[in-house]
Amino acid sequence: MFAYYFQLGLRSLRRNPILTALMVIAIGVGVAASMTAYSVFRVVSGNPIPEKASQLYAVQIDNYGPQHNKKGEPPDELDYTDALALQQTHKAIRETSLYPVLLSVIPANADLRPIRSSSYAMYADAFKMFDIPFLYGRGWSASDDQNRTPVVVIGRALNERLFHGVNSVGQQIDLNGQEYRITGVIDSWDPQPRFFDPISVGPFGNPIQLFIPMSRAVDQQLITAGNTDCPDENNGNGWDAFLHSDCVWLLHWVELPSTADARTYRQYLQDYAAEQQRVGRFEWPPNIWLRNVTQWLDHEHVVPPETSLSLYVSLGFLLICLVNTVGLLLAKFLRRAPEIGVRRALGASRRTIYAQFLLEGAAIGLAGGVLGLLLTGVGVWSIGLVFDARVARLATVDLKLMASTLGVAILAAVLAALYPTWRAAKVQPAWQLKTN
Template sequence: MFQYYFLLGLRSLRRNPALTALMVLTLAIGVAASISTLTILHVMSGNPLPHKNGRMFVPLVDNGSLSGYTPGNASGDKQLSYRDAVNFQNSKMGERRSVMFGVGGAIEPQRKDIGAFTSQGLAAYRDFFPMFETPFLHGQPWSEADDAAGADVIVLSRKLAEKLYGDSNPVGQRMTLMGFQYQITGVLDTWEPVPRIHRIIGSGAFGSEDSYFIPFTSAIRHQTSHNGSMNCSGNREPGYQGTLDSECTWMQFWFEMANDGQRGELQNYLDSYAQEQRKLGRLKRNAPNQLFSIDEWLVHLRVVGNDNKLSAWLAFGFLALCLVNTIGLLLAKFSVRAAEVGIRRALGASRSDIFRQFLVETTVIGLAGGMLGLLLSFGALALIGMQSKQLTVAAHMDWVMLAMTFVISVAAAILAGLLPTWRACQVTPAIQLKSQ
């Protein structure tokens, strides 16, 4: 019976093509507006490593000065000092851990057709690569011995490797970066996590990918300047060593635990560490020590702002307005078929039969609106992506949102069809037969 009603629904689309096209277009516009904004919100708030959400954590300790501090006020700092970051790195806590900070400098290609250019990268430990599940096209990360020795080794992004060496495998070759010779140990395959949870501070959650990765210890040994934000709440001695010895915060850190049940263990370590540091005269604010999972970190840094959420609500409000118009059009469409309903009722069709038939017809309209809405959504996302490079990364539809388009469209059509369908079921057969 459903198949029969479905075929009737397809035929009914041709009865009044102008009215049908207006209903489908109204529904499609509302769906496109809501889906395009919902897609942006979905991508921006997504977790690129959902299976590690209960295992990966960002630690924060408040090392600010007491000057101007009010107890109970949360610190706005979201990074660590060099001292705390290195202590965490040497703690051996968890399965993996890595301190990191952004670097940038000049690259001097061996090719004569390419001049020197600047590029940004990341200084980190070897654990960074398996922690964030970076895919390798050639080679592998540097070794733990390279971390310990501060060796001049480097991992390139695929984009940078192709720019410098074409399609050839550059592993084992040496390149000049910031005036020093680095040996290439690996080349990453295309890696574009959205959002970029490891680089939200500095280059942004939707910024461009890092072109290279070097050992943290090598960057410190060469006194490499950091490429990112720094917050200094106290005095700092001049020079690079003065920055390392200061309470300036400019480094980021991630722990990866062996399983999801070790958050309490890590929190206990963090509290014990802070207590020991207070005995040394540091962390004078005695503020709570914080741990953030991936999802909590995204919320803490407000990757999805209130403006994005408001845009989504406004889009769904527009969809509701489109539904009101669709209800009016369906009432007009079904009212002209009162005679047909009366004859069917007289021939023995029940009100439930009429209800099912008209509801299936509205579902057909929803499917048509979903297909057109999907095309309009792709167009809207393309226009949004043209506004900025960051929006280009976020303005793409995955399978979840593709399915959501049809779910929202059909659900909206059924919701809009409830009142017109109920009205159609109230037709009195005797009155309709007398009028014929």
């Protein structure tokens, strides 16, 4: 019976091509607008590391004092004194400080220009903490951190450019005039949003291609390429003065597998800040925060407000399209009251009428979904005209989005057909036979 009702629905659609086209266009345009907005929203609001989102925590310690804080919140980053102290005590199963650095690959051929790539300085624990996959080799060791060894891990794209994709582990590359030995090549890794550092270069930056030990970066006096905030204007001159100042420029992450571990580490931070107050470094009570990945992203407001607004507006537009579709279906179905009356008189039940007309609505939704797919493709391609290019590049049309577009279109059409179908099923057969 399903095939029979579907065939009846298609015949009915062909009898009123203009009305059918209006409904298909309304659903297609409404669904395309909402799915285009959703394609952006899903990538900026997704969980970038779902397997460990509840185990990785960003550390905040108030080294500014209440007079410099915003609504009682400590700075999002740490100064070098606190970051180094946490790294040396190493109370977590894994932990790392990190910051973006300015590194250029100097080609052996002097005629070629230096290659500037997104680069970070961090500790060896970061590779396992952040589940960074390797194509060749591995990360450096803890002893490399301690010895400030000139080692580097490079990204897959940079490996393709420099070594044509072959295993380059053990090769030497020139970074800012210094030779570094490659210990590993990471596979494609580009978590979006960039949860571990949404502050310095934004949550939607380009994939990172160079990683070096933070101890080496500090030893080479590589200044941060990201954010630096200082509570006082006078912080002395020179690199050593900067390291010992209260300027915050480092993010610190810890891996704590259980709730009990997080509770213990939070108490350690509380005790550490209390000790800094006791020795006179802090003149205020301890003010520390420990946020997991989800809480951290919410705290940093990484979802651009325009993406949420565009999603709400597009959903409102889809609702308007559905209201119009309801009106068109109501007019279409009620015009077929004589047909319904005859079918009811011949023994068709109301359930049969419901099945036939809802399938007809589903057929309209399917046609609208196909149109919506085409318009969604155009919408995703032109997202860069509305959103920031770094956000627009993340939106893609994949199988999941295509299936969602078709599903939403069919569901929307069936919902729009509910009230017209209910009205059509209430037609009285005797009255229709008498008057027609």
